[in-house]
Amino acid sequence: MSFAFDAPRTKRFKALVRQYPDRRSLALPLLHMAQDQEGHISRDVLLALAEMLKISPAELFDTVSFYSMFNLEPKGKYLLQVCQTLSCSLAGADLVVDHIGAKFKLKPGETTADGRFTLLKVECLGSCGTAPVVQINDDYYEKMTVDKVGRVLEKLS
Amino acid sequence: MKRYQPILTKYLDEPGSATIDFYLVHEGYRAARKAILEMDAGEIIEEVKASGLQGRGGAGFPAGVKWDFIPKNSKKPTYLINNADESEPGTFKDRLLMNHNPHQMLEGMIIASKAIGCHLAFIYIRGEFVKEARLLETAIAECRANNILGKGIFGSDYNLEIVVHRGAGAYICGEETGLIESLEGKRGWPRIKPPFPAIEGYLKSPTVVNNVETLCNLPHILNEGAAWFRKIGASKESPGPKLYCLSGGVQKPGVYEAPLGTLLETLIYDFAGGIADGRELKAVIPGGSSAPLLKADEIEGLKMDFPSVKAAGSMLGSAGIIVLDDTVDMVQACYNLARFYAHESCGQCTPCREGTTWLTKILARFTAGQGRLEDLDLILEVTDNIGGLIDFSQGSFGKTICPFGEAVAWPVRAFVEKFRAEFEAYLPREALA
Numbered sequence A: 001m002s003f004a005f006d007a008p009r010t011k012r013f014k015a016l017v018r019q020y021p022d023r024r025s026l027a028l029p030l031l032h033m034a035q036d037q038e039g040h041i042s043r044d045v046l047l048a049l050a051e052m053l054k055i056s057p058a059e060l061f062d063t064v065s066f067y068s069m070f071n072l073e074p075k076g077k078y079l080l081q082v083c084q085t086l087s088c089s090l091a092g093a094d095l096v097v098d099h100i101g102a103k104f105k106l107k108p109g110e111t112t113a114d115g116r117f118t119l120l121k122v123e124c125l126g127s128c129g130t131a132p133v134v135q136i137n138d139d140y141y142e143k144m145t146v147d148k149v150g151r152v153l154e155k156l157s
Numbered sequence B: 001m002k003r004y005q006p007i008l009t010k011y012l013d014e015p016g017s018a019t020i021d022f023y024l025v026h027e028g029y030r031a032a033r034k035a036i037l038e039m040d041a042g043e044i045i046e047e048v049k050a051s052g053l054q055g056r057g058g059a060g061f062p063a064g065v066k067w068d069f070i071p072k073n074s075k076k077p078t079y080l081i082n083n084a085d086e087s088e089p090g091t092f093k094d095r096l097l098m099n100h101n102p103h104q105m106l107e108g109m110i111i112a113s114k115a116i117g118c119h120l121a122f123i124y125i126r127g128e129f130v131k132e133a134r135l136l137e138t139a140i141a142e143c144r145a146n147n148i149l150g151k152g153i154f155g156s157d158y159n160l161e162i163v164v165h166r167g168a169g170a171y172i173c174g175e176e177t178g179l180i181e182s183l184e185g186k187r188g189w190p191r192i193k194p195p196f197p198a199i200e201g202y203l204k205s206p207t208v209v210n211n212v213e214t215l216c217n218l219p220h221i222l223n224e225g226a227a228w229f230r231k232i233g234a235s236k237e238s239p240g241p242k243l244y245c246l247s248g249g250v251q252k253p254g255v256y257e258a259p260l261g262t263l264l265e266t267l268i269y270d271f272a273g274g275i276a277d278g279r280e281l282k283a284v285i286p287g288g289s290s291a292p293l294l295k296a297d298e299i300e301g302l303k304m305d306f307p308s309v310k311a312a313g314s315m316l317g318s319a320g321i322i323v324l325d326d327t328v329d330m331v332q333a334c335y336n337l338a339r340f341y342a343h344e345s346c347g348q349c350t351p352c353r354e355g356t357t358w359l360t361k362i363l364a365r366f367t368a369g370q371g372r373l374e375d376l377d378l379i380l381e382v383t384d385n386i387g388g389l390i391d392f393s394q395g396s397f398g399k400t401i402c403p404f405g406e407a408v409a410w411p412v413r414a415f416v417e418k419f420r421a422e423f424e425a426y427l428p429r430e431a432l433a
């Protein structure tokens, strides 16, 4: 099997085992760590983590498939997630999605051919007071406008 | 009347407010120290019961009463879970509390832990809040270095560890039993109740789930006393400070702290600066997207506390106030929320899984100008099928495993019943013939 945590993450794994009263409860933390390292949850990751969690790969797959943040396929280097729920929608989220879509010739759900950008429409990000919100990888970009998101993207591309 | 001084967000804008040094200088951890060194569990529970503190996660259940359900001297460990999932559309207060004053929340967790005899507590934080999760880890490390968490805290023989656990993108993991399943490493499928978490929660052990804001109130209650807390707000039945989240068509969206029972009009027109761009108010969703909307004329004199909003036919919920101005297309807004719920249904109960999908399909048809007159009754029928015949005051014992069913049925129903003419205006001419 080809997946293993790197050295710092192995250390973190051992610390987590001591912190939690139960092995399976480590599923989400380990999946986050693996996705950070690999970019997505591959078959090899699933098999390796299932063993670490002492559950079957099918049980782990059942968990993984439930959560929108876990990617079973590789995503772009920059994951552009535009909130489309009510407060963001009222504040012009559609314009932001359309702008990004036009700039990169992407429909929501697609990745650019060079593998740099993936565009996604997502549900409420818990930041409705600064709508519309775009999450790019770990960071929130708030009160977005077409101009502002354009500038943010310039800096990335 | 004396101007209200913020309690929970007092230090919001001060530099360094998230550090333990700042917090300790401002009398931080005084209440936790008292709880650990001077009070027994029963005394803490009685004080919090006497304060009348109601849960701020949505249901408004009295915090002290919930703690009292935990079996005394249980042989199993008991667990406290801090619900930082903040996933109800329109709600964005807990993020603020965590970002600007994580120690206030940790102090609340220490107090709640002592009250229920918990030695390992979790913060279940929504997966997207990556920065907040890191900040909390830092705050916890600061506590450990100061003997405020870890072994023998404050020099007592009480041990307490707090673990930050990230979710991974699923609204339903905000529901407490969905959250517990998720913490156990499974899909976030809500459990059938009873047994309630207080008897069988995380790992089948007695568990209390409390919202971030609920916990943030605890240090203040222990410091100032239950009687002080009871006096805050318009009603002794539903007292205390509250964070109100205003979004949508207001001049100044944001989080505002005011007592429970503050007039909704005060929040919209004074705090949030009124309706943006000189428009008119059309309707308000008062308590997160799961709360049925109220028309402009229904909010006159409406006090924002748990009993008052309920009496007005909606709920205070998470106090996520979404303001809809006269330019908002109610059919589109309803479709937007139905789509949210269809996406977020956990899929366990057929009425919810199929019903939300149906609602979304019908509303998509409407917005595309292909609605049919009978669709309006069909929408009402489907909502009745998902969440009919239920009285919120009695809790959720309806047609679905968890209250998500009602959370979609009621709001969609309110849109159609209160703005029927707008839906009819979407019908193609031949449908009306």
Ligand SMILES: Cc1cc2nc3c(=O)[nH]c(=O)nc-3n(C[C@H](O)[C@H](O)[C@H](O)COP(=O)(O)O)c2cc1C
Residues within 6 Å of the ligand: B054, B055, B056, B057, B058, B059, B060, B061, B063, B066, B083, B084, B085, B086, B087, B088, B171, B172, B173, B174, B175, B176, B177, B209, B210, B211, B212, B214, B215, B402, B403, B404, B407
């Ligand atoms: C569908 C659904 C979503 C919920 N989402 C949240 C949430 O994001 N945050 C929260 O604190 N409570 C949420 N709740 C309420 C919790 O189930 C639970 O009542 C609450 O965390 C208890 O804390 P409290 O007593 O301190 O309010 C949700 C409930 C339902 C039915």
Ligand code: SF4
Residues within 6 Å of the ligand: B172, B189, B190, B344, B345, B346, B347, B348, B349, B350, B352, B353, B400, B401, B402, B403, B404, B405
């Ligand atoms: S009501 Fe909906 S969200 Fe709740 S358990 Fe049933 S299917 Fe899942």
Ligand code: FES
Residues within 6 Å of the ligand: A083, A084, A085, A086, A087, A088, A089, A123, A124, A125, A126, A127, A128, A131, A132, A133, B089, B090, B091
């Ligand atoms: S609606 Fe977009 S962050 Fe809440």
